[in-house]
Amino acid sequence: TDPVLAGFTPWPADLAQRYRDQNCWTSETFGDVLTARAAAAPDRIAVLDDANSWTYAELDHRSSSLATGFARLGIVPGDRVLVQLPNRAEFVEVIFALFKLGALPVFCLPAHRKAELVPIAGAAAAEAMITCGTHQRFDYAALAAQVRDEVESLRHLLLVDCESLPQGARHLDEYRDTPAELAGPSAGDVAFLQLSGGSTGIPKLIARTHDDYLYSVRRSAEVCELDQDTVYLATLPVAHNFPMSSPGILGAIWAGGAVAMTPDPTPATAFPLIEWFGVTITGLVPPLARLWTERAEAGDTADLSSLRVLQVGGARCQDELARRIGPALGVTLQQVFGMAEGLVCYTRLDDPIDVVVSTQGRPMSEHDQLAVVDDNGVEVAPGGTGNLITQGPYTIRGYYNNPDADARSFTAQGWYRTGDIVSVRPDGNLVVAGRAGDWVNRGGEKVSAEELEAHLLEHPAVRDAVIVGTPDPVLGQRICAFVQPVDPAQRPTLISVRSFVRSRGVAAWKMPDTVVVVDEFPETGVGKTSRKDLRQALADGAHGK
Ligand code: J2J
Structure with missing residues (x-):
């Protein structure tokens, strides 16, 4: 068909044909x-916010x-x-x-x-x-x-x-x-x-x-059982892949339902809007799900009875929180494990409670192909834990115009290396155990260790810096910066590091939560120390192992 865009990596012709034959790709825009x-x-309502209400x-x-x-x-x-x-x-x-x-x-x-x-x-x-x-x-x-x-x-x-x-x-x-x-x-x-x-x-x-x-939008709308009466509230920043498409605002429009917008995700703003718009479904990251749950448990007076489904995704939801969400908010919980590169897994709305509470669901499409492999690319035994790789009708084959990233993130056969460590239960549901990649998942917002380290290295008092994620009861992970000072007598403080990074024009969610000043970084074994090993060693130390 068309030459889409220079720098775009297309699907191999045989797979593309298969996805058309299987009616995944329907030639609609x-x-x-x-x-x-x-x-x-x-005349049905398509979009609502606090100032507008537009029909289709x-x-x-x-x-x-x-x-x-x-x-x-x-x-x-x-x-x-x-x-x-x-x-x-x-x-x-x-x-x-x-x-x-x-x-x-x-x-x-x-x-x-x-x-x-x-x-x-x-x-x-x-x-x-x-x-x-x-x-x-x-x-x-x-x-x-x-x-x-x-x-x-x-x-x-x-x-x-x-x-x-x-x-x-x-x-x-x-x-x-x-x-x-x-x-x-x-x-x-x-x-x-x-x-x-x-x-x-x-x-x-x-x-x-x-x-x-x-x-992916159509399958998501089906799995999430959207219809014309759906009112989807965009609570997370709508440019994120999750509120955009899982099933998100595009899924609501696919189904002929309504998209509602909240300018901020706090219960104080969102709860009255849920009542006012008659919201039926929304999606949150785990820290917000905790905030909403606690607010409801504390007896918030807003009427949330229109809300039927609460999705939680973007980072691992703890079982303890997952168990409380349904009863507190009077909703069906749906766990969502997805990525902007493609693959999205959902628990289904009629799944048994054990699946909903303890797993991150299963792929939305029968045409998604998943494998769990060890560090040599060999498939682990069924049920074993390893690296998740995937290909399918809505998973990209390469980044836009970025061969270096492609060499790292895609197998020779073009499968996407998610960077996630998972296991697959006998019932087909995935459990996300962690990440292999060098980023911190701070309550659903991802922070590249390398990117933040590069900023810290510009700090006049910092000789070297290593960023690791350390456990946090609310955020899942918090950002810990290990820094080696230029002059041991002048130890950079958390405030000075944060305001320095801020002054470089960096998004607020990337600010370190903790700064640990160390005189030396640990040796992590024989030969040359990789940043990856160093991060691991520091993370293990910080976790008290
Ligand atoms: C553990 N880790 C998760 C989950 C994502 C739907 C939902 C989320 C995203 C998203 C998305 C997780 N448990 N339930 O695009 O359409 C981590 C994994 C994953 C990475 C992707 C969607 N849900 N994650 O979060 O592109 O590490 O997409 O690889 O922002 O978030 O991040 P992102």
Whole structure:
């Protein structure tokens, strides 16, 4: 079919044919889906936030109108457009406008700062950026202007809801044209670029096609039993793969239901919105699930009776917490183990309680292929613990334009090395035991050890630094920085390290939680010490082994 995008790694032809024959890939685009839903039920509510309520007809029209305006601005199919927006209705119209035009949103998080955005914009060679004015007392327009000034390809800055426009920026509202006929993408084309958790150096960008992503959204909507009466609340930052597609906002639209947005995930904000919008399903990371559970156990007065399913994923949910969630919130718990690269596992809504509480579920598709292998790539005995590798109809075959990362993260046969250590129970459900990769999973937010170490090495008082994850009862893992000082008499403090990293324009979730000053790092065996071994040795020491 089409040449999708230079730098995109396609599926081998035989597999692609198989996925078409198996009706995984149906040749529909996201624009097609929205237009079909709008034709079938124009007056049903599609999107809700605290300021807006749009029907399917309105969402379809608004996104076509913006797509036409973007084309007038000079954005062409295949162009990359950074989107950094909080959870609000405009996110949905903007991404559907880009889908319809065939331009590629690059999903940035509101927590990203210059140190993340500049490399992302560079790796994507983005032509435009869409963001907002001030949100939660942070000036996104000013940040975007700084990014634009440093990234050569970035020519257009479009702002949602911004009172004082930076120089050269335009209001999104200037691009609401009368919808015109657009050629639009094909289903085999790349729909967007997603970010991999814990990238170092050159960001690892994940290119997903309409065909493959729509399949994952459709299967997710089926597994999660969504329908027209679904009201999905986007509680996590909506640019994340989980609230986007598992089943997320796209699953809700696939099913003809409604997408609701909460600007922040705390019970104080989200509980009243659940009651107000009649939310039926939402997804959380474990620390938030704990917060919600504790709030409900403490007798919060909001009426959460519309909420039927609470999904928890992004990091391992402790069995103890998992057991409390259902009774406290009056919901069915669903564990979700997924990754932006593809594979998503779910516990099913009718699974026995032991499965729901103690496992991370099983693949959503019968066409997902999984293997658990040892460090030499040899499959372990059934039930054994090892590295999870996978291929399937919605798992990428390579990162976008990044052969070095591909060499590490994909087998010679093109299977994705998830970096997760798992076992598969006889009933087919997975249990996630940990990670082999060098990142810390801080309550679902991933932090690359190497990336943070590189920042710390710039600190004038730091000679060397090693980042490890240490156990934390709420977050699962916290970020511990072992630092060797330049001068033993001048030991860097936690405050100075944090404010230093912050001043380098790094997302707040990456700040170290603990700093341990050490005079020497341990020797980890014969020969050259690898950073990986060093991290392991320090982590083992910190865990008290
Ligand atoms: C343990 N580790 C988990 C879980 C993800 C749905 C849900 C989550 C993500 C996501 C996603 C875990 N228990 N339940 O994209 O569509 C860790 C694993 C995994 C990595 C992927 C989705 N759920 N993880 O979290 O790309 O280590 O996607 O490889 O952000 O999170 O991170 P990310």
